[in-house]
Amino acid sequence: MKRSRLPGLTVLILLVFFYLPIVILVINSFNLHKYGGEWSGFTLKWYVRLFQDDAVWHALRNSLIIAGVSTAASTVLGTLAAYALHRSNDRFQKIHHGLIYMPLVLPDILMGMSLLLFFVAVGFQLGLTSICIAHITFCISYVAMVVLARLQDFDFSMMEAAYDLGANSWTATTRVLLPALAPGITAGALLAFTLSIDDFVITFFVAGPGSSTLPVHIYSMMKHSRFMPVINALSTLLLLVTFVAVGSSQLINKQKGADLP
Amino acid sequence: MSGFLEFEGISKSFGDLKALDNVSLSIRQGEIFSLLGPSGCGKTTLLRICAGFEMPDAGRVLLNGKDITDLPPNRRAVNTIFQNYALFPNMTLRENIAFGLQIAKVPKKEIADRVETMLQLVQLEHHAHKRPHQISGGQKQRVAIARALVNRPQVLLLDEPLAALDLKLRQRMLVELDGIHDEVGTTFVYVTHDQSEAMGLSDRIAVFNHGVVEQVGSSTEIYEAPRTSFTAAFIGDTNFFNGRVCERIDSEYCQIEIEGLEPRLRFFNDKNLREQVRVDLSVRPEKFSISRTQPAPDPLSNTLRGTVEDVIYLGSHTKWWVRVNEEYLISVTSQHSRFLLDSKPIRWNEAVWISWHADDGYMLERYDENDEALLVLSDAGLPDDIPPDEEAE
Amino acid sequence: MPGQRMKGWMISLPSMAWLTVFFLLPTLMIFIIAFKPANPLGGLGEGWTLRTWLELGNPNYPSIIWRTLRLSFYCTAACILLGIPFSYYIARAPERRQRALLLLVIIPFWTNFLIRVFAWKAVLHPEGALKHMLVAVGIASPDTMLLYNEWAVLLVMVYTYLPFAIMPLYAAIEKFDFALLDAALDLGAGRATAMRRVFLPGIRRGIQTAVLMVLIPALGSYVIPDILGGPSSEMLGNKIAQRAFADRNLPHSAALSALLCLCVMLPMLMGTLLRRKRTGGAA
Ligand SMILES: Nc1ncnc2c1ncn2[C@@H]1O[C@H](COP(=O)(O)OP(=O)(O)OP(=O)(O)O)[C@@H](O)[C@H]1O
Ligand SMILES: [Mg+2]
Numbered sequence: 043m044k045r046s047r048l049p050g051l052t053v054l055i056l057l058v059f060f061y062l063p064i065v066i067l068v069i070n071s072f073n074l075h076k077y078g079g080e081w082s083g084f085t086l087k088w089y090v091r092l093f094q095d096d097a098v099w100h101a102l103r104n105s106l107i108i109a110g111v112s113t114a115a116s117t118v119l120g121t122l123a124a125y126a127l128h129r130s131n132d133r134f135q136k137i138h139h140g141l142i143y144m145p146l147v148l149p150d151i152l153m154g155m156s157l158l159l160f161f162v163a164v165g166f167q168l169g170l171t172s173i174c175i176a177h178i179t180f181c182i183s184y185v186a187m188v189v190l191a192r193l194q195d196f197d198f199s200m201m202e203a204a205y206d207l208g209a210n211s212w213t214a215t216t217r218v219l220l221p222a223l224a225p226g227i228t229a230g231a232l233l234a235f236t237l238s239i240d241d242f243v244i245t246f247f248v249a250g251p252g253s254s255t256l257p258v259h260i261y262s263m264m265k266h267s268r269f270m271p272v273i274n275a276l277s278t279l280l281l282l283v284t285f286v287a288v289g290s291s292q293l294i295n296k297q298k299g300a301d302l303p
Numbered sequence: 304m305s306g307f308l309e310f311e312g313i314s315k316s317f318g319d320l321k322a323l324d325n326v327s328l329s330i331r332q333g334e335i336f337s338l339l340g341p342s343g344c345g346k347t348t349l350l351r352i353c354a355g356f357e358m359p360d361a362g363r364v365l366l367n368g369k370d371i372t373d374l375p376p377n378r379r380a381v382n383t384i385f386q387n388y389a390l391f392p393n394m395t396l397r398e399n400i401a402f403g404l405q406i407a408k409v410p411k412k413e414i415a416d417r418v419e420t421m422l423q424l425v426q427l428e429h430h431a432h433k434r435p436h437q438i439s440g441g442q443k444q445r446v447a448i449a450r451a452l453v454n455r456p457q458v459l460l461l462d463e464p465l466a467a468l469d470l471k472l473r474q475r476m477l478v479e480l481d482g483i484h485d486e487v488g489t490t491f492v493y494v495t496h497d498q499s500e501a502m503g504l505s506d507r508i509a510v511f512n513h514g515v516v517e518q519v520g521s522s523t524e525i526y527e528a529p530r531t532s533f534t535a536a537f538i539g540d541t542n543f544f545n546g547r548v549c550e551r552i553d554s555e556y557c558q559i560e561i562e563g564l565e566p567r568l569r570f571f572n573d574k575n576l577r578e579q580v581r582v583d584l585s586v587r588p589e590k591f592s593i594s595r596t597q598p599a600p601d602p603l604s605n606t607l608r609g610t611v612e613d614v615i616y617l618g619s620h621t622k623w624w625v626r627v628n629e630e631y632l633i634s635v636t637s638q639h640s641r642f643l644l645d646s647k648p649i650r651w652n653e654a655v656w657i658s659w660h661a662d663d664g665y666m667l668e669r670y671d672e673n674d675e676a677l678l679v680l681s682d683a684g685l686p687d688d689i690p691p692d693e694e695a696e
Numbered sequence: 697m698p699g700q701r702m703k704g705w706m707i708s709l710p711s712m713a714w715l716t717v718f719f720l721l722p723t724l725m726i727f728i729i730a731f732k733p734a735n736p737l738g739g740l741g742e743g744w745t746l747r748t749w750l751e752l753g754n755p756n757y758p759s760i761i762w763r764t765l766r767l768s769f770y771c772t773a774a775c776i777l778l779g780i781p782f783s784y785y786i787a788r789a790p791e792r793r794q795r796a797l798l799l800l801v802i803i804p805f806w807t808n809f810l811i812r813v814f815a816w817k818a819v820l821h822p823e824g825a826l827k828h829m830l831v832a833v834g835i836a837s838p839d840t841m842l843l844y845n846e847w848a849v850l851l852v853m854v855y856t857y858l859p860f861a862i863m864p865l866y867a868a869i870e871k872f873d874f875a876l877l878d879a880a881l882d883l884g885a886g887r888a889t890a891m892r893r894v895f896l897p898g899i900r901r902g903i904q905t906a907v908l909m910v911l912i913p914a915l916g917s918y919v920i921p922d923i924l925g926g927p928s929s930e931m932l933g934n935k936i937a938q939r940a941f942a943d944r945n946l947p948h949s950a951a952l953s954a955l956l957c958l959c960v961m962l963p964m965l966m967g968t969l970l971r972r973k974r975t976g977g978a979a
Contacts, residue, residue, distance in 0.1 A: 046887075049785035053797070056782055059855065060804050063815035066825050070818060080828060119711045126708030138708050141715040147908070148723075149916020149960060151933045155953045156722035159729050159946060162739060179718045182711055202356055203389035205376040207403035207454065217402075221393035242810050243918060247940070257810050264814055264923060274818070277811040284806045292799075 068281065071274035088275040098276065101259035108170060108245075108255060109238040112177035117231045119178070120185025121223070127186065128193040145183045153180060154247030161248060168250030176248045177238045184237060185230035192226025307332035307490055308353070308458050313362035315348055315514075322348045323359070324514040330458075330507075335484055335491040337501040340511030341537065346494040347386075349511075350460050353492065354383045366457060377406075382451035383460040387467065388443045390435035396446050397422070397431040403454040421449040424483065441472045448483060458490045465500065477504055498538050502526070510534045532670040535585040542633050544568070544584040545670065548576050556603070556661055559584070563630040568605045569661040576666070583670035590663035591635040593623060593649060598658050606658040609633070614651055621648065625657055633657065723957075730951035738944030748951045757935075764932040765959070767846065768914035771853040772861075775910045776903060778854070779861035780869075786862075787869040798866070805859050813923050816852045817843065820924070844926035852920050860909040868902020908967055912960050932956050 071089070075082040092098060127139055145153060157176050161168055200222070204214035220227075242257035249258055260276065263269040306329030315323040322345040330336045338346040351357040353364055355376035364372045371379055382403070390399050400421055404414045422428045425445035430438055435446070444464060451459055464480075465473045481504060484491055495501050501508050502522040510517045510525060510533070518530045529535035532543060546561035546568070557572040559582065568584075576582055592598070598606060609627035623635045635657055649655055730748055733741035786797045804812065819826045820842040830836035842848060876898065880890035896903070918933030925931075932952060939949035 049781040049788075052778060052781040053785045056778060056858070057800060060801070063812065063819045063855075064804055064807070066819055067811070067815040119714055122707050123711035126711075129707075134705065135708065138712055141712065141720060144723075145715075145719055147912055147960075147964065149913050149933075149956070151916045151918045151936060152723070152726070152953055152957055152960070153719070155936055155940065155949060156726050157718065158940065159725045159950055160718070160722035162946060163725060163729065175718055179715065182714065186711070197387065197389060199385050199387060199389040200391060202354075202376070203383070203385055203391070203450075204402070205356075206354055206381075206383045207450065208377045208406040209402075210377055213406060218391055218393075222391075224393075236806070240808050242808075247937075257808060260808075260810050260814075261919075264810070264817075270818065273811075273814060277807075277814065280811065281807050285803075288799075288803060288806060 064281065067274055068278050070271065071278040073271070076268075076271055088271040089279075092272050092275045092279075095272070097254075097259060098256070101254045101256045104170065104253060105239055105255040105257075108173050108177060109235050111174045112181055112238045113231050113235045115174075115178045116181030116185050116234045117227060120182045120230060120234070121189050121227055123182060123186040124189035124193055127190060142183050142186050145180050146187070150180075150241070150243040151247075154244040157244070158247045168248055169253045172248045172250065173245050173253060173255065176244050177241065180241075180244065181234035181237055184233050185227075188230035188233060189223060189226045192223055192229075196222050306330050307367060308492070309363075309365040310349070310353075311363045311365065313349065313352060313359045313364070315345075315352065315357065315359050321514050323352075326362070326514070326516055328509055328516065328519065330490060330492060332490055333488050334506040335481075335493055335504055337493045337495060337505035337508045338511060339495060339498060339501040339508050339538075342496055344511040345514040346496075346511055347462055350383070350462050350492065350494055353458070354381055354460055355379050380457040381460060382454055382456040382458075384444075384447045384451055384462065384464045386462045386464070388435075388447040390443055390446055390450070392435050395432050395434055396427060396438070399435070399446055400450045400453050402450065407454070417453050421453045424452075424486065425449045440468050441476060444468065444476055445479070448480075452483070452487055452489065456489060458492060460492050460494075462494045463496070464493075465495075465497075473500070480504065502538075510537065512537070528665055529585060530668045532583065532585070532667055535665075535667060539587060540634060540636075541585045541587050543670070544586070544664075546582055546584065548572075548578050548580050548582055551578055563628055564607070565628060566605070566607070568664070569603065570664045570666065571662045572666070574666050574668075583667045584664050585667055586659060586664040588622065588634045588636040589620075589638070590659045591633070591637075591657045592659070593625070593635050593637055593655050593657050595649065595653065595655060597656050603661045604658050605661065605664075606656055607633075608654070608656055611649060611651055611653050611655055614649070616648075623649065623655075625655060627657075726950050726953045726957060729947055730954050732947045732950075734945045734947045738946065740946060745947075748947045751948065752951060752955070760930055760932060760935060761955070761959075763846070763929070764915060764917075764956075767850055767853065767931065768911055768917070770850055771857060771914045772907055772911045774850075774854045775858050775861035776865075776906055778858060779865045779906060780899075780903075783862050783865035783869050786866055787872075788874075801859055801862055809856065810919065812856065813852060813920055816848075816855065817923055820848055843924060844929070846925070846929040849917075849921045849925045849929050849931075852924055853914055853917060856920065857910045857914055860913070861906040864902045864905035864909060865899065868899040868905075872898045904967055904970070908963060911963050915959050916956060932959075 069081075072084050072086070073081055074085045074087075123138065123142055127135055127142070154176070157172070157179070158168075160166075161172050166172060196219070200218055201214050204218045209217065240257065241255075242261060245255050246258055246261065249255070254262070260273060263273055308330040310326055310328045313323050313326045314321070326345075326349060328336075338349060340346055348357060352359050355371075355374060355378075359372065362372075363370055366380065371381075390396075391402065394402070397418055400418045401414050404417060409417070419428075422431050425448060427442060427445055427449070430442060435443060438446070444467075447464070448459075461480075465476050468476060477500060480491075493501070493504060502525075505522060507519060507521055508525055509519045512533050518525055518534045520528075525534060526538055529538065529541075535541045535543075544559075544561050544564075546559040548557050549560040549567060550558040551572065552558060552569070555571060556569055557576065557578075558567045559570055560567050570584060574582075597608075598604070600606075607625075607627045609625040609631075611623050612626045612632065613624040615622045620636050620638045623637075625633045625635055627633055729740065731744050731746065733743060733745045733747065735741040786794055789797065818824050821827070822841065822843065824842075827836065827840070827842055830840070830842075831838055836842075872895065876894050877890050880894045881887070885893065916933055917931050918937055921929055921931045921934055922937070925934075932955065936949045936952045936956065939945050939952060
């Protein structure tokens with residue numbers, strides 16, 4: 043049978059579509075021309091300007107604090123939730139599952155808006171704390187889903203084997219269950235960290251004065267076109283961080299894979 | 304005399320399903336005791352009750368005279384080999400084996416020694432540093448055994464430990480298991496649904512059906528003298544006859560009349576049945592001899608005439624289905640002790656004589672037409688009579 | 697064991713409590729606050745009112761709701777139409793290439809969402825690269841506006857949500873047994889018929905998931921129309937933010953959010969019902 047060329051062509055076009063804007067952005071970060079329409083010479087001045095902008099560094103610091111706190115909290119809460127969901131399937135856990143699942147599907151603007159209303163209604167001061175609460179709320183669901191997937195591969199007769207060999211609940215959990223879940227929990231935590239660092243919409247709704255995270259700050263810069271090349275530079279740096287992180291995790295995975303027979 | 308491990312009137316239900324119904328067993332110290340039965344009959348459930356993973360609804364478990372029914376699994380001197388081994392993937396084989404001893408806070412030096420001895424026993428000294436995913440199924444099996452035995456349990460529970468292995472490996476592991484048992488002398492309770500495994504390994508077997516113990520006995524007892532139709536049909540292959548005692552010849556033998564079979568049949572009357580009592584009989588296929596010519600008459604032998612309806616050549620032996628008096632289809636097997644190509648084997652559609660000695664049939668205590676195990680044989684056109692009450696005296 | 701049941705209950709307590717207070721309660725609040733009057737300081741007034749809901753009758757809104765639905769629908773359709781051949785190619789490629797391609801799809805989406813939207817702003821900018829190119833080739837005239845219209849919004853919505861469609865489609869196609877296609881051809885079906893009657897029904901679940909994964913966030917789009925759209929391409933999300941931040945009228949944005957919430961629930965409910973009917977019919 044002759045194979046259709048359509049899929050291959052789609053792939054080619056879509057990959058260009060995916061990468062074109064990013065490539066242009068990186069090129070423009072070194073472009074003297076302000077709007078990047080044409081190449082008017084190589085420069086690093088946008089990077090220099092970026093490094094002189096204290097607000098960017100302040101926002102980055104906020105982002106890291108929030109991501110750290112919400113990763114820690116949501117990893118604990120999400121892991122417990124996954125365990126509870128996996129162990130039983132009664133009506134109570136069905137409701138629990140619904141609560142975990144809904145934040146994953148609702149558009150983030152709804153979550154941001156509802157939390158804003160909540161904080162205003164109860165008179166909670168908007169700031170780093172409110173952002174942390176919001177981030178923990180949506181990260182729990184992601185962590186729970188990732189850990190749940192790992193739990194489904196875990197054979198609970200392993201726990202029985204541990205009891206059988208004399209372990210109590212605590213030893214069985216710490217020496218058998220947690221080590222087996224560790225990759226899932228780590229993956230969940232990494233995902234939570236990434237989501238927290240990346241989130242704009244929800245943060246935007248619940249941020250107070252002085253608590254801008256990096257994305258919120260970038261957004262406010264975007265409103266003024268004089269910042270455009272600086273954002274290019276910042277974006278290029280963030281891209282670099284992403285690529286280094288992805289690349290090294292791939293490498294680590296590959297090395298781990300090589301260990302196996 | 305009470306046994307080493309005792310189950311007293313154990314019952315367990317899951318919702319509406321009665322997984323175990325008033326099971327009582329007495330297991331002796333140092334024996335290999337098998338729980339044999341079809342899938343879903345409650346073997347694993349009994350084992351899990353013994354290990355402490357399930358609570359019985361009623362009944363007690365006694366180990367060495369002590370009631371352990373309410374003891375949690377980690378405080379019982381009982382260890383389990385799980386069906387899928389349940390080795391800890393994050394530990395090396397050595398760490399797996401040492402786990403129980405570490406929990407028990409055995410001194411480090413002693414742990415090392417005992418683990419080493421165990422590794423030697425199961426011949427895994429050279430693999431001790433590997434992790435479970437790096438070894439084969441048979442090796443995993445041996446690690447599981449070592450991990451349990453190193454704790455010197457009073458009873459070792461094995462739940463279909465060979466089910467995940469291929470046939471050849473299964474046979475080899477069976478021999479190894481037997482060897483290990485000889486060496487350590489621990490009491491083994493062995494669950495399987497494979498009769499050849501149970502018969503080859505065990506000192507005694509308990510046959511289970513639908514949560515009830517049908518019979519306990521040695522392999523030979525269970526095979527040669529099944530008490531119920533279920534046991535007779537589940538262990539090996541057999542032919543059933545339902546009849547009526549019409550005459551007691553002497554204290555040992557009786558004549559039995561079977562509906563639709565011409566000559567009356569002679570059976571050894573070990574149940575001492577009176578005349579006119581209904582009785583159910585089992586005759587194993589290999590007890591028959593088959594020939595083209597009529598065998599010499601013998602008062603202690605039964606002879607029937609029939610036609611071969613089907614022949615299956617199985618290498619070491621051949622199986623014939625012989626139609627007798629329209630209604631009966633009897634399965635007969637015969638071992639080939641001589642070179643078969645030189646002889647002229649009995650073929651399809653030939654008229655044959657089949658005969659067996661009166662001692663070789665066996666009277667059942669209970670016959671249940673609805674046993675799943677019987678359905679294979681249903682073509683034999685069993686009489687429509689309601690199964691009679693047995694009268695054992 | 698009763699002890700076990702108890703423990704399961706206790707373990708789920710922290711996350712249950714957290715999500716009840718910070719997710720369920722706030723979501724319900726959207727519907728409650730929509731009936732509250734606003735106060736001029738940007739907070740909430742006393743008592744209850746229906747005024748907010750009546751204000752939604754403002755002729756402005758129907759057209760915005762219509763636009764939201766229309767753009768989301770187009771975006772979903774485009775993502776599915778592009779996603780199927782794309783995922784098909786990946787799923788049928790050799791294993792190594794599959795992994796590489798999937799990675800290539802995901803990598804751009806590990807970069808910040810805002811930055812991706814921003815990158816498009818640079819591309820579509822009146823003095824940006826694409827415009828120059830199109831003018832040079834002669835497709836566009838110097839005063840064509842690529843930015844600040846519905847097409848720009850739609851384009852970047854597709855760009856953003858396409859991977860959400862590709863992932864479930866790929867998962868479904870990867871599991872599809874291609875021998876079925878051969879069987880259909882063998883039984884005399886043409887290639888198009890085989891695709892329509894065997895392949896598409898075979899990956900139905902994947903398509904359903906992909907539709908939901910794209911449609912729902914598309915309905916809630918806010919950043920894309922905000923940055924790339926003009927006043928004539930606002931969506932529901934923009935209005936929600938405007939009412940909350942520019943006018944400080946929280947009840948009003950709550951009412952709009954309630955509306956959006958209903959728009960989102962509808963396809964989800966339909967998806968569940970469809971699935972239930974299918975499984976019910978099979979039983
Ligand atoms: N936790 C449980 N909940 C509900 N039913 C159960 C549970 N455990 C076992 N059963 C049921 O109890 C019956 C006996 O199960 P058991 O596992 O003891 O069978 P088995 O003899 O070990 O079978 P197999 O040879 O297939 O392992 C089965 O019908 C099974 O479905
Ligand atoms: Mg079992």
